[in-house]
Amino acid sequence: MVIRMRDPFATLLAVQRAMDNATRNDWFGTRTSGGGTFPPISAFRRGEDFTIVAELPGVKKEDLEIEVKGNTVRIHGKKTIEYDANASVHRRERGEGQFDRTLTLPAQVDAARVTAEYRDGVLAVNLPRAESDKPRSVAIN
Amino acid sequence: MAAREVTLQEKKELAAAEERTEAGKFYSPYTDIYETSDAVIVTMEVPGVEKSAIDIRLEKNVLTVTGNIDSRKYEGLEPIYSEYNVGNFVRSFTLSTKINSEGIEANVADGVLTVRLPKAAEAVARRIEIH
Numbered sequence: 306m307v308i309r310m311r312d313p314f315a316t317l318l319a320v321q322r323a324m325d326n327a328t329r330n331d332w333f334g335t336r337t338s339g340g341g342t343f344p345p346i347s348a349f350r351r352g353e354d355f356t357i358v359a360e361l362p363g364v365k366k367e368d369l370e371i372e373v374k375g376n377t378v379r380i381h382g383k384k385t386i387e388y389d390a391n392a393s394v395h396r397r398e399r400g401e402g403q404f405d406r407t408l409t410l411p412a413q414v415d416a417a418r419v420t421a422e423y424r425d426g427v428l429a430v431n432l433p434r435a436e437s438d439k440p441r442s443v444a445i446n
Numbered sequence: 447m448a449a450r451e452v453t454l455q456e457k458k459e460l461a462a463a464e465e466r467t468e469a470g471k472f473y474s475p476y477t478d479i480y481e482t483s484d485a486v487i488v489t490m491e492v493p494g495v496e497k498s499a500i501d502i503r504l505e506k507n508v509l510t511v512t513g514n515i516d517s518r519k520y521e522g523l524e525p526i527y528s529e530y531n532v533g534n535f536v537r538s539f540t541l542s543t544k545i546n547s548e549g550i551e552a553n554v555a556d557g558v559l560t561v562r563l564p565k566a567a568e569a570v571a572r573r574i575e576i577h
Contacts, residue, residue, distance in 0.1 A: 348528075
């Protein structure tokens with residue numbers, strides 16, 4: 306008879322992993338990006354300003370939060386899937402859970418003028434470049 | 447003369463036989479299918495697809511859902527970093543139970559399409575009472 310032993314390091318590893326995940330939250334902008342891989346984000350430029358587009362199907366607007374600071378933008382929230390308790394599942398491909406991602410942009414952003422739109426599961430955040438970040442021309446005497 | 451041996455022929459998988467008239471990539475949306483006592487419910491993730499751009503068909507027990515993306519929303523935007531591609535969605539499912547095609551309902555919210563296919567009366571399982 307084979308007796309399977311529970312991994313004695315499981316609890317320790319779980320605690321360490323939780324600590325790693327907490328430090329990987331890049332709110333203070335120490336690294337380029339933080340968190341996991343959901344949602345997928347694409348960054349665009351329109352002239353001087355940036356637009357971030359993320360696909361978050363099934364996430365409700367009230368479960369979504371966006372924060373901007375300096376040259377980083379953070380998108381976090383949770384995605385929930387609800388269905389009948391006594392339903393029989395044929396196929397389950399959609400994921401659910403918490404997400405938290407931070408993106409570091411190549412320029413400082415004017416936090417006061419940031420706008421965000423969320424439609425049909427797609428979030429678009431417009432981030433205008435801060436005036437203080439733009440280079441100033443110097444006149445030559 | 448020795449008879450020729452019959453060789454085994456592997457079955458070939460059918461690749462999509464027809465191409466579509468529209469150019470562009472088509473992706474398969476993530477789908478959950480579950481069944482309640484009176485209906486089959488299909489939920490598909492189709493981010494970026496507006497209600498007017500969704501087409502749902504049920505033909506001979508095959509449910510086909512097509513969703514088109516409006517690429518004009520990306521006009522004037524220069525991509526500098528990308529983690530996902532943008533394209534239309536299409537997916538088909540063969541339904542095992544008989545569906546009452548009159549009562550099919552669908553709604554879209556936050557990029558998720560939910561199609562409710564009520565089972566035909568004769569397909570609903572009947573409970574047998576034990577006396």
